[in-house]
Amino acid sequence: MITVVAVPFEDERAQALWAAQQDEVEAIYGRPDVRTALHAEGVIVSLLAIGSEGEPVGTVMAKWSEYHPDRPGAAEIKRLYVAPKHRGHRHARVLMGALERATWRAGATELVLQTGALQPEAVAVYRGIGYRDMAGFGAYAGEPDSVCLAKQLPTRVLVINGTIGAGKTATAAAVHDVLAEEGARSAFIDADYLCQAAPLPEDDAFGQGLLFENLAAVSPVYRARGYGCMVIARVVEDARDRDRYAAAFSGPGGRAHVSIVRVTASQDARVSRIAAREPEGYWRELCLARTVELDDILEDLDLDDGVVSSEGASRLDVAKAALDAAGW
Incomplete structure (x- = not known):
């Protein structure tokens, strides 16, 4: 031995x-x-x-x-x-x-x-x-x-999941920073930007279909540039999404290996963050209502490989905890 x-x-x-x-x-x-x-x-x-x-x-x-x-x-x-x-x-x-x-x-x-x-x-x-x-x-x-x-080798995908205001984007960006500092070849995508369009079909109100088509289109570009680690910020409220990420980032090494880590924060913290970035109007009211609803949905679905809190620690410490939770 x-x-x-x-x-x-x-x-x-x-x-x-x-x-x-x-x-x-x-x-x-x-x-x-x-x-x-x-x-x-x-x-x-x-x-x-x-x-x-x-x-x-x-x-x-x-x-x-x-x-x-x-x-x-x-x-x-x-x-x-x-x-x-x-x-x-x-x-x-x-x-x-x-x-x-x-x-x-x-x-x-x-x-x-x-x-x-x-x-x-x-x-x-x-x-x-x-x-x-x-x-x-x-x-x-x-x-x-x-x-x-x-x-x-297959592409590795880490999806940072969480309700609105939980810190998905900040954590995913920090994960990418940690990986880059360690010399890893990684890329970061804020997936919300790949599915913001209007009008969206009635049967795809959150643009998931558009998102995965876009990811499948850009995936070969990242692969050709040699980025074997992909970090994605996006809520995961559909049990099919893990398989869809694996398919979108499939390539010469086979289907991608997908890990999902959810970041959490108290309702008070989430409300404070939402108020800071959405000071008034329609989006503020929507986000304040949706953060509570979505938090309950994600808790019940339990689709994650790990859960970490985004409160009480620096963004880089939260990122390192997310990497540990994912087994990365």
């Missing part, structure tokens, strides 16, 4: 395993691979597998690919290696699973890698977990003994 932990790029245990991996590659091919020097720039994560007695067992890392400027969400896998005496226990698959989760959280849309035809065990591991042949890239293009592989 192994434990996989993230370590700094400079971690000496990981560096030693990387050196051993390069020595093994040189022994197989009869020459050193001088094209694979690593530097810390662009590293997403470096992982170390630790055995039951605390010894370093294996390693793998990922960095944003410098070879695919036209596919900015591509992350390159480097230095997958398990020490010889620890092989045969599927540790490489465990490491790859952890790496895929880490790069997915960082907003990667695809993973790419290079290995060699004289390493059939490595090729079999990659193909066995869903990697498919791709054209050679960078210094490996056209090399007969080089095997380049890729795997598409």
